[in-house]
Structure formats: structure tokens, C-alpha cells
Amino acid sequence: MSGKDDYYNRSKQQGYRARSAYKLKQIDEEADLFERGDTVVDLGAAPGGWLQVAAEEVGEAGTVVGVDLQRIDDLDDHDVETIRGDMTEERTRHYLREAVDEEGADVVVSDMAPNMTGEYTLDHARSVHLARQAFDAADELLASGGDFVVKVFQGDDLDAFRDDVSEAFQYVRTVSPPASRDSSSEVYLVGKGYTRSPVAEGDRVEVTVEEEGDEGDGIAYVDGYTLFVDGDVGETLTVEVTDVKPRFAFAERVDADGSD
Missing domain, CATH: 3.40.50.150 (Vaccinia Virus protein VP39)
Structure with missing residues (x-):
């Protein structure tokens, strides 16, 4: 055997x-x-x-x-x-x-x-x-x-x-x-x-808010990937990615002078 x-x-x-x-x-x-x-x-x-x-x-x-x-x-x-x-x-x-x-x-x-x-x-x-x-x-x-x-x-x-x-x-x-x-x-x-998501924690990207989420937050997209951000529909802003999930991420607004 x-x-x-x-x-x-x-x-x-x-x-x-x-x-x-x-x-x-x-x-x-x-x-x-x-x-x-x-x-x-x-x-x-x-x-x-x-x-x-x-x-x-x-x-x-x-x-x-x-x-x-x-x-x-x-x-x-x-x-x-x-x-x-x-x-x-x-x-x-x-x-x-x-x-x-x-x-x-x-x-x-x-x-x-x-x-x-x-x-x-x-x-x-x-x-x-x-x-x-x-x-x-x-x-x-x-x-x-x-x-x-x-x-x-x-x-x-x-x-x-x-x-x-x-x-x-x-x-x-x-x-x-x-x-x-x-x-x-x-x-x-x-x-x-x-590591497939197009963004990682700490990345700063410019996005345009395209939709409003169920919780009232803004939804933007990076290469089809969803970012939840603090912004109004139609607003373009710079955000910093804070938390990455398999199908979406959270990001915080960054002021024009570079501060949060």
C-alpha cells in the first residue's frame, strides 16, 4: 500500500x-x-x-x-x-x-x-x-x-x-x-x-458625490468602487480613506489647506 x-x-x-x-x-x-x-x-x-x-x-x-x-x-x-x-x-x-x-x-x-x-x-x-x-x-x-x-x-x-x-x-x-x-x-x-480595492487606508482622492446613502451620507465612486463620504450630491471634494471593506470604503473630507 x-x-x-x-x-x-x-x-x-x-x-x-x-x-x-x-x-x-x-x-x-x-x-x-x-x-x-x-x-x-x-x-x-x-x-x-x-x-x-x-x-x-x-x-x-x-x-x-x-x-x-x-x-x-x-x-x-x-x-x-x-x-x-x-x-x-x-x-x-x-x-x-x-x-x-x-x-x-x-x-x-x-x-x-x-x-x-x-x-x-x-x-x-x-x-x-x-x-x-x-x-x-x-x-x-x-x-x-x-x-x-x-x-x-x-x-x-x-x-x-x-x-x-x-x-x-x-x-x-x-x-x-x-x-x-x-x-x-x-x-x-x-x-x-x-488587495483588490482601488483605494487603501490613508489614500487621498478627489471625488464627486453622486448619490445620497440610506444614512444621509454621500456616495462617490472610484473605478466603480463605492466610497461613503461626508458631502452633498454634486459636490466635488478631496477625501482621505479611513476604512476599507470588501465592497466599499469610508472616507473623511479633507479641507483645501490639507487639514481634516
């Missing part, structure tokens, strides 16, 4: 739903993904092995959400929310956004793989397509500074995909966990420190 087969036996003995649970454990050991109290989203989560590992790592104070087209049986030992649906559909994304709340997710992970055809070029292309879908979801759900893990098969399109992921994170590494089968071409891209 090979060493890789041992992971199957260990998963049965230790109560994990899939041997792939050890892949996430090993990725976490190398990339330091989880902290107590984190919010984690698992894309393509069935049967739930990665959900079990994430729930163990974030503890009772954390939040773990799994989504899959297949039904995910309840996890008896962990309080995990599951959503049955297609993550590319707006209805499912709406439920995911509600689950992570406005603070966003600390970690988004995906172990999705295509149905294998045996034609390597096609299987690779499909894996990259799935990985890009996971990346799009992470782009929408992650909080500033969050982390992303996604499985992809090695091949001609991997470098271009990695370059795209690198633009959204402080750095990206490629991880091949020992629990991956010897015959597998899979690798995991791990993006650390989500």
Missing part, C-alpha cells in the same frame, strides 16, 4: 469525510491560513472534509460556510452553514454575501475539479475555468487582507491565471501538499493579503 493510500485510511479513522482534508491541513501548515474567529467560505464543499478542517481551525467563534451543487450532509460536531446552489448564479452569491456579512470573508478556499475526460489539454482548460470562477467569487467575498486557496491543474494556462491572481494579493505561492496523489497534476495557488 502506498503512502498516499494511508490518507484514505486515516480519514476514516479520524472521522474526516474525505482524504482531501489532509491537503487543506498541509496547506494551512505551510501558508498559515486560519486563525480563531475567522470567517471561511468553501466553494465546491461537498462532501465536507475541508469544512471539517476549517471549522476545527477557526473554533466556535468562527464562521464556516460551504456551497456546492450537491447536498452537504450536516456536520454533527461542527456548526457549519451550507448552501446548495451554483456559486456562479446571483441567487447563490447573494446567500454567500449574507452569510459573510459586510465584513467579508477572511479565507476563501476551493478544491473544485472538473469531471475528467482523460484528454489532458481539455481537463486542464476546464480546471482553469473553475479556478477563475472561484477567483471571481473570492474577489467579491474577501475582506481586505484575506487569503485565497484554489486548486488548478498544471498546464499552459496556469501562468496566466497565476498572474491574474497575483494582481489581487500581496503575494501568491504554489503549494503541492503531500496528500495529493503522485499521479495528480494538481497544484494549489495560495493568495495572501487581498
Whole structure:
């Protein structure tokens, strides 16, 4: 029996739903993904092995959400929310956004793989397509500074995909966990420190207030990204960004002389 087969036996003995649970454990050991109290989203989560590992790592104070087209049986030992649906559909994304709340997710992970055809070029292309879908979801759900893990098969399109992921994170590494089968071409891209928003805390930008928010504050936009500011509709002003969220930021007015 090979060493890789041992992971199957260990998963049965230790109560994990899939041997792939050890892949996430090993990725976490190398990339330091989880902290107590984190919010984690698992894309393509069935049967739930990665959900079990994430729930163990974030503890009772954390939040773990799994989504899959297949039904995910309840996890008896962990309080995990599951959503049955297609993550590319707006209805499912709406439920995911509600689950992570406005603070966003600390970690988004995906172990999705295509149905294998045996034609390597096609299987690779499909894996990259799935990985890009996971990346799009992470782009929408992650909080500033969050982390992303996604499985992809090695091949001609991997470098271009990695370059795209690198633009959204402080750095990206490629991880091949020992629990991956010897015959597998899979690798995991791990993006650390989500930085996709066009502004960062401390940035000063000139904006025009275009709308009034529900709370009476002004709404301005930077490259389509929402800024909540203290100003009236139609007013153009310089603001300093004070707090960045996944889908919006808060900014304070800066006087013409440079003082707040």
C-alpha cells in the first residue's frame, strides 16, 4: 500500500469525510491560513472534509460556510452553514454575501475539479475555468487582507491565471501538499493579503458625490468602487480613506489647506 493510500485510511479513522482534508491541513501548515474567529467560505464543499478542517481551525467563534451543487450532509460536531446552489448564479452569491456579512470573508478556499475526460489539454482548460470562477467569487467575498486557496491543474494556462491572481494579493505561492496523489497534476495557488480595492487606508482622492446613502451620507465612486463620504450630491471634494471593506470604503473630507 502506498503512502498516499494511508490518507484514505486515516480519514476514516479520524472521522474526516474525505482524504482531501489532509491537503487543506498541509496547506494551512505551510501558508498559515486560519486563525480563531475567522470567517471561511468553501466553494465546491461537498462532501465536507475541508469544512471539517476549517471549522476545527477557526473554533466556535468562527464562521464556516460551504456551497456546492450537491447536498452537504450536516456536520454533527461542527456548526457549519451550507448552501446548495451554483456559486456562479446571483441567487447563490447573494446567500454567500449574507452569510459573510459586510465584513467579508477572511479565507476563501476551493478544491473544485472538473469531471475528467482523460484528454489532458481539455481537463486542464476546464480546471482553469473553475479556478477563475472561484477567483471571481473570492474577489467579491474577501475582506481586505484575506487569503485565497484554489486548486488548478498544471498546464499552459496556469501562468496566466497565476498572474491574474497575483494582481489581487500581496503575494501568491504554489503549494503541492503531500496528500495529493503522485499521479495528480494538481497544484494549489495560495493568495495572501487581498488587495483588490482601488483605494487603501490613508489614500487621498478627489471625488464627486453622486448619490445620497440610506444614512444621509454621500456616495462617490472610484473605478466603480463605492466610497461613503461626508458631502452633498454634486459636490466635488478631496477625501482621505479611513476604512476599507470588501465592497466599499469610508472616507473623511479633507479641507483645501490639507487639514481634516
